[in-house]
Amino acid sequence: MENFNYSVAIIDDERESLYTYSLILKQSGINDVVLIEDPRELPVVLKERSFSILLLDLSMPHISGFELLKYLSVEYPEIPVIVLTAIKDIETAVECIKIGASDYLVKPVEKNKLISSIKKALEMNRLKEEISGLKHRLIEDRLEHEEAFSEIITVNQRMRGIFKYVEVISKTEQPVLITGETGTGKELVARAIHKISGRKGDFVAVNVAGLDDNMFSDTLFGHRKGAFTGAISTREGLISRAKGGTLFLDEIGDLSEASQLKLLRVIQEKVYYPLGSDIPKSSDARIIVATNQDIHDMVNRGAFRKDLFYRLKAHHVHLPPLRERKDDIPVLLDHFIKEAAKQLGKKPPKYPEELLILLVNYSFPGNIRELEMIVYDAVARCKSSILSLEVFKDMIDISNSIDKELKSEIVKFYIQMRFPDKLPTLKEMEELLIHEALRRAKGNQGIAAKMLGITRQALNKRLHKLHKK
Structure with a gap:
């Protein structure tokens, strides 16, 4: 296999299988390989980066590969998934393909068979990307008006x-x-x-x-x-x-x-x-x-x-809604600051970098009109050359907004799985939520605490306990 710029994640609780199949991939020219031993880590990893293809085992603790496949087919249908399993059962194979698996391979899988399956899946994905590329080119064409x-x-x-x-x-x-x-x-x-x-x-x-x-x-x-x-x-x-x-x-x-x-x-x-x-x-x-x-x-x-x-x-x-076009928040923020300053007869103030983190993590139930009103009020209150982050924190209820979003992306993940055999403990869920809030807040503990609906002091105490573990 030629040296392609493809990325592959292998999800398998057996370290020997992870090593064997990663070696096959690297020998075949695929060097960007991520090994995931705990299936619960996959949703978190997929928030940070994407993959060309996923190799997925079925029999794993915490979350079965079968339930994970259902989750992937809904949340990441664009990523092809090849099932690698020791389960030699026609009904299971048919069910996996129905759900969305690109292929179903029974372990031990020969090198040529695995590479052939990956090539077919990547080719199908390439065709999909070409179609998507055509759509993007239509979107990016210059508007006539x-x-x-x-x-x-x-x-x-x-x-x-x-x-x-x-x-x-x-x-x-x-x-x-x-x-x-x-x-x-x-x-x-x-x-x-x-x-x-x-x-x-x-x-x-x-x-x-x-x-x-x-x-x-x-x-x-x-x-x-x-x-x-x-x-x-x-x-x-x-x-x-x-x-x-x-x-x-x-x-x-x-x-x-x-x-x-x-x-x-x-x-x-x-x-x-x-x-x-x-x-x-x-x-x-x-x-x-x-x-x-x-x-x-x-x-x-x-x-x-x-x-x-x-x-x-x-x-x-x-x-x-604005929460689905967050890439517009920086340009809207700049526009509304200039407009508000012009109306108020002020020089447009600057804003701290943390403000964008705060706004991007807010759901804006009032959408663009709400952002405009918040910015206008903040500019009107501004007494210096820099907008106050605290003014924005006072005006938006980020805790309720983010709590819903976190439930949909992390807590809801377990609900979608209809709960794995072993339920996550409250401590495990607390740790997940804290780490996710800090990731979204780019390490800013004040904003992370606001997302979680707790004080910064309470968050510090919880972080201290986690670090002591």
């Missing part, structure tokens, strides 16, 4: 991919559904769609949350003089103001059923009736809607009309 996205600060490739999709759908007449958590920038994307569309009319935005059917109808369709008590003059609705342009309806999930039906009629028939009028008016406004609710779930529960949902979902843009 870069200026339309100037208000959306991002370096995230997933967001760039969304921009490419937005460019494609903007020229059509079909409605657009934008979903995403609060503060992710749904209205900014709607404005970008309007800019790219080339429509001559205005972009008209309205938040429909809290509007009952009468208020919704009056706001969108307007009314004739005398249509109801207090209607002393005729008033045009927002849909009329959006003629030849775009009508953006935010919080669409809050619409009553009666309002949903009226919106459906506008989309289908391109006509509407002002309150108090039986003369239809035509509309050519492009409809874009947004919601932070789970609209699919609402449809399934009957809380949102299925026919309207499918009309609105002609084009669907889903914006990821």
Whole structure:
């Protein structure tokens, strides 16, 4: 086998097997080989680095290779796994392949057979990477309307991919559904769609949350003089103001059923009736809607009309939360510091390196809008040339945020395994959590303690006990 820049991890509790197969790999030109004797270490190692391929034993203490394979197929489906085991059983082999193993080899495995299996798995992986590379090249292509996205600060490739999709759908007449958590920038994307569309009319935005059917109808369709008590003059609705342009309806999930039906009629028939009028008016406004609710779930529960949902979902843009685009945090932080300083008439302050560690480890339930408000407040309070880390610590509840994240990545790992034969002790879990928090905090004990929901003094005591072991 040629000298490839591949990396392989061997997970086996038998040291002799680890030595034998690592020697075969190195003799075949693969020098980057990591040996893992305790299967519980694999998830931690995979957080730090990736591998071209994994060689996995089935019969191991603490966590069986079979359960580990199920975990890998969900969390790391891009890494091929070859099972190496002494279990010579057809049903087990078939089950492993079904779960996602690239191959199933019975020990002792001959050198040629092992290398042949690795070559096939790597070739399949290479084909997958080529397909992935094509996707990345499409994402990285220069946008035709870069200026339309100037208000959306991002370096995230997933967001760039969304921009490419937005460019494609903007020229059509079909409605657009934008979903995403609060503060992710749904209205900014709607404005970008309007800019790219080339429509001559205005972009008209309205938040429909809290509007009952009468208020919704009056706001969108307007009314004739005398249509109801207090209607002393005729008033045009927002849909009329959006003629030849775009009508953006935010919080669409809050619409009553009666309002949903009226919106459906506008989309289908391109006509509407002002309150108090039986003369239809035509509309050519492009409809874009947004919601932070789970609209699919609402449809399934009957809380949102299925026919309207499918009309609105002609084009669907889903914006990821900030916690899924953490590479944007540094550029957003710099942008918001400059903007806040400009508004406050200050010189933009600098910030300590620890601040980025703190922010990257926070889940931002309010997303970009929350980050903007936090930064603005911190800049307003700043009395020197450097932002105070303590101000940020006071403003964000990192302990609750990180506790959930740690459970999903470490504690939940054991749940996904349906618990190994031997449960981890509380002391073992405490040690895992402390080490993971320190890793994420890049050694900063103050931030690690905040993540764990304890004081720095309490963390020091626990570390002292661990070091004495």
